Amino acid sequence: MDRSTRRSRLTRRLPDLDAEAFLVTRLPNVRYLSGFSGTNGQLLLTANDGLFLTDGRYAEAASHEVPDLPPFIYSGDTLDAVVRACRQVVARQVACEVDGLTYRAWSRLRGAGLVLLPGDREVEALRREKDPDEVALIASAQAIADDAFEAITGKLAEGVTERQVSFELETFMRERTVGGPAFDTILAFGENAAEPHHHPTDRALGRGDVVKMDFGCVVDGYRSDMTRTLAFGDPPTRLREVFDVVRAAQLAGVDSLKAGMTAGEIDQVVRDVIVRAGYGEAFSHPLGHGVGLEIHEDPILRPGGEEVVPRSAVVTIEPGVYLPGVGGVRIEDMVEVTADGCRVIPRTPKDLIVL
Ligand code: ZN
Ligand code: ZN
Numbered sequence: 001m002d003r004s005t006r007r008s009r010l011t012r013r014l015p016d017l018d019a020e021a022f023l024v025t026r027l028p029n030v031r032y033l034s035g036f037s038g039t040n041g042q043l044l045l046t047a048n049d050g051l052f053l054t055d056g057r058y059a060e061a062a063s064h065e066v067p068d069l070p071p072f073i074y075s076g077d078t079l080d081a082v083v084r085a086c087r088q089v090v091a092r093q094v095a096c097e098v099d100g101l102t103y104r105a106w107s108r109l110r111g112a113g114l115v116l117l118p119g120d121r122e123v124e125a126l127r128r129e130k131d132p133d134e135v136a137l138i139a140s141a142q143a144i145a146d147d148a149f150e151a152i153t154g155k156l157a158e159g160v161t162e163r164q165v166s167f168e169l170e171t172f173m174r175e176r177t178v179g180g181p182a183f184d185t186i187l188a189f190g191e192n193a194a195e196p197h198h199h200p201t202d203r204a205l206g207r208g209d210v211v212k213m214d215f216g217c218v219v220d221g222y223r224s225d226m227t228r229t230l231a232f233g234d235p236p237t238r239l240r241e242v243f244d245v246v247r248a249a250q251l252a253g254v255d256s257l258k259a260g261m262t263a264g265e266i267d268q269v270v271r272d273v274i275v276r277a278g279y280g281e282a283f284s285h286p287l288g289h290g291v292g293l294e295i296h297e298d299p300i301l302r303p304g305g306e307e308v309v310p311r312s313a314v315v316t317i318e319p320g321v322y323l324p325g326v327g328g329v330r331i332e333d334m335v336e337v338t339a340d341g342c343r344v345i346p347r348t349p350k351d352l353i354v355l
Contacts, residue, residue: 001131004068007033009126011045014095019117021046021091023082025100028293029123031221034066042078043069044085044094051085053078079105083112095119124298128290129312134222135336138291138314139345141182141217141224142334146348148172148215149228156211156232156355162187162200169215179218182225183295186214193229193328196285196320207233210327216295223295225316226346227332230353235327242279242321243329243352249273250331250350253287253317257335257342263287263305270319271303279321282328288316291334313337314345 010022010033024030024043033043034052038061042053052069054062059073072088074081086094093115096106101116110116130138152169166187174180188198190209198212205211209232216224229243253270267287274283286302291314299307301315309315315337320330331350335342 003033003035006126007043007045007050010122011047013119013122014047017095017117017119017122018093019091019095019119020093021086021089022095022119022122023086024097024123025105026097026123028221028297029097029100029127031293032123032127034069036062036065037221038062038065040078042082042085044072044082044089044091046089046091049089051089053081053085079108079112082109083114086114093117095122097121097123121298127292128298129310130292130314130336131312134292135312135314137220137222138224138334141177141179141219141222142226142345143347144173144176144217144219145215145224145226146346147176148217149213149226149348152213153230153353153355156205158206158232159204161202161204162189162192162198163202165205165211165213166200166215169213173215173217177217177219179220182216182218182223186212186227188212188328189232191325191327194322194324194326196322196328196330205232208235209233210235210239210329212328212330214330214332216291221293223291223293224345225291225295225332225334226348227318227320227330228348228350228353229329229331230355232355234354238323239327239329240352242323245274245277245279246319246321246329246331247350247352249319250317250333253319254333254335254342254344257309257315257317257337259309259311259313259337259339261309263299263301263307263309264303266309266317267301267303267305270317274319274321282321282323283319284322285320288318288332290315309337311337311339
């Protein structure tokens, strides 16, 4: 879908929102609707008109990244520029992103005479269903991550630290994509794997440790996200058992997910496997999330979630079991949701690798 079609899908909502224009300020949404990849840009869209606002640093980038919207290049204060842009398109009733304006911005714009109306995750809702081009970019990012995983497993040796391994993983990905890592790599050895989001430390790898790696990279703005847990030498029996439970749960999720299920339904399918094995309390986070221009985006697959998972969504299925003082296991794949199932994107296997 081209960007002008995306924009008209959004502006079609203006009458319902009782607004004359939509002000888009969240950068991933600006990028989705315009193609702009810089760090300062706003969109002001009316039914038949639109402006792309940015400052002089990005005038040149805007001319090729956003060729199909008139540029509004400003110097100085962004909020003053927004007010002037609203005058230019003759809009006073303006829908804003509820997660995209600070209280300061909201007060200033109201003070300048604009009537601000809530546009609640309108662009995020459009972004839930991916175009084939978007899925292809996510898959290219994942292909690099798959290669990184393969390369790094060859380098795990007694005494290497979490920080060294995460640095090597990230370097591998940086060498292959200008986008670099998609988020701070989570790398945990042994008992540190009991923390779902552990930051790498100087903990050294020893025999019998599990190694939990959660990482991804960015290609053309699109992210990948995968977790694998492997064992360096024979893991404790309890963790081997936990590994089998988590893998069975993850596979149940992959086998069951299809378009039309609610977030809560798919979370339940996976969680039930873990609860039945007696580890329900140890699965302490939601099942998964959408991935795209942001690492965590809609739909969020959480217990009781009523949001319906649409066709062409790309979501993670990432159950985990965490045992304080012992370790933890998480297995995470991104999948592309189809009418009658889902397609696993990573090619990295999920069997327990014992190095
Ligand atoms: Zn992850
Ligand atoms: Zn994730």
